[in-house]
Amino acid sequence: MLNRRDLLNLVPASSLAWLWGAEAVPAASHTPQDTSPLFAGPPVVQHLTVGGFAVSFAVGQLATGWVEWGLSPEHLDQRVIPSRAGLVDASDRALVVPVSLGDRGEPGRRVFYRVAAQPLSYQSAYKLQRGESVVGPVYSVTLPDPAAPRVRVAVVNDTHEHLPTVDALASRIEAIAPDVVVWNGDTCASAFNSPTDLPRVLLKPGWAASRSLMFVPGNHDVRGASARQIAGCLAPGPEPGLPYNVARRYGPLALLTLDTGEDKPDAHPVFAGTAAYEPYRRRQAVWLRDALCRPEIASAPFKVVCCHIPLRGLPNQNDGLRLEGYASWSGDGARAWMPVLREARVPLIVSGHMHAWRVDEPAEGNPMQVVGGGPEPQNATLMVLQAEAQTLRVAIQDLSGVALAERQLTRG
Numbered sequence: 384m385l386n387r388r389d390l391l392n393l394v395p396a397s398s399l400a401w402l403w404g405a406e407a408v409p410a411a412s413h414t415p416q417d418t419s420p421l422f423a424g425p426p427v428v429q430h431l432t433v434g435g436f437a438v439s440f441a442v443g444q445l446a447t448g449w450v451e452w453g454l455s456p457e458h459l460d461q462r463v464i465p466s467r468a469g470l471v472d473a474s475d476r477a478l479v480v481p482v483s484l485g486d487r488g489e490p491g492r493r494v495f496y497r498v499a500a501q502p503l504s505y506q507s508a509y510k511l512q513r514g515e516s517v518v519g520p521v522y523s524v525t526l527p528d529p530a531a532p533r534v535r536v537a538v539v540n541d542t543h544e545h546l547p548t549v550d551a552l553a554s555r556i557e558a559i560a561p562d563v564v565v566w567n568g569d570t571c572a573s574a575f576n577s578p579t580d581l582p583r584v585l586l587k588p589g590w591a592a593s594r595s596l597m598f599v600p601g602n603h604d605v606r607g608a609s610a611r612q613i614a615g616c617l618a619p620g621p622e623p624g625l626p627y628n629v630a631r632r633y634g635p636l637a638l639l640t641l642d643t644g645e646d647k648p649d650a651h652p653v654f655a656g657t658a659a660y661e662p663y664r665r666r667q668a669v670w671l672r673d674a675l676c677r678p679e680i681a682s683a684p685f686k687v688v689c690c691h692i693p694l695r696g697l698p699n700q701n702d703g704l705r706l707e708g709y710a711s712w713s714g715d716g717a718r719a720w721m722p723v724l725r726e727a728r729v730p731l732i733v734s735g736h737m738h739a740w741r742v743d744e745p746a747e748g749n750p751m752q753v754v755g756g757g758p759e760p761q762n763a764t765l766m767v768l769q770a771e772a773q774t775l776r777v778a779i780q781d782l783s784g785v786a787l788a789e790r791q792l793t794r795g
């Protein structure tokens with residue numbers, strides 16, 4: 384891991400504007416029309432596999448961008464310029480760059496990368512202006528290795544744009560250096576009302592520049608006129624039509640993500656005919672069954688499912704199947720997925736949504752369920768999973784790192 388001083392040696396200070404904020408260091412390059420800083424956030428790594436990864440980053444003005452990568456920090460000899468149907472991608476909000484490692488990808492290998500951007504403006508179709516390109520700091524990621532003896536995962540949820548909480552979580556994540564960060568839903572304050580909300584919320588925290596982010600939408604993340612534009616900020620998973628369903632093997636752990644969607648029935652009048660989560664959950668059930676049979680997932684000593692809304696409720700809690708109120712647990716999700724999880728002996732569900740942490744012990748063949756806390760610093764939590772060959776330790780920690788609850792699961 385490079386420290387900040389290393390970063391300063393590797394890149395011109397002008398390219399580090401976002402590290403300190405736009406006021407402290409002006410951006411190096413401007414188009415005549417736009418003086419916004421070029422980089423508007425740190426890079427966010429997603430879908431890290433032996434074959435490659437995706438990198439997203441926010442931009443403050445219209446720009447093209449790319450990723451330079453290599454096997455040492457001094458030798459970033461590969462460049463990936465994202466394009467679609469021949470036209471190089473450009474955005475004034477965010478760029479998403481898919482990086483394929485080809486035959487250079489090996490389990491456990493460290494790969495170095497940095498992002499770059501270049502301002503673009505159009506006077507007319509044949510009069511395009513380009514600003515000076517700038518590069519960000521060099522980061523590294525370590526490719527997952529199913530044979531690794533241990534893996535550590537940090538889970539955050541229900542941050543709801545509470546910046547002191549996000550900052551404290553980012554510091555804790557830096558301190559414990561997990562291999563993976565799961566953002567388990569309800570990232571936005573209440574809804575994504577404006578296109579600018581998405582990069583501002585999703586690509587702001589710096590907790591996934593040196594490790595992979597697994598993003599799981601919450602019920603608030605699918606609300607608002609701009610909620611459909613998440614794909615402009617975060618890369619979808621490999622399954623067509625199921626962008627948030629991912630099953631990945633990290634050392635002894637298989638991590639699977641499910642999208643519980645909204646917290647009320649599709650027919651609820653507040654959705655005005657825009658909700659189709661019930662068939663989506665059925666489709667995810669088919670995916671889940673297949674994913675759990677994949678050799679690298681089936682052979683994992685521990686399998687953990689992350690979803691925003693709990694799949695188990697407490698007595699008399701609303702299951703979200705009626706028009707009154709809203710779900711404390713997803714009755715429809717449980718109906719679709721719990722039989723599959725039981726059959727595959729998945730020992731742990733990790734969820735959020737309730738803004739109060741709790742542990743539901745395994746019961747009646749159902750997995751243990753841990754529920755993370757809420758957005759305010761006093762009820763926010765970081766959940767830490769540490770898997771080794773024979774044990775999976777789960778801790779729910781407060782923002783100072785004190786364990787509120789700890790459990791240890793042994794390989795069954």
Ligand SMILES: [Fe+2]
Pocket residue numbers: 541543569601603736737738
């Ligand atoms: Fe929430």
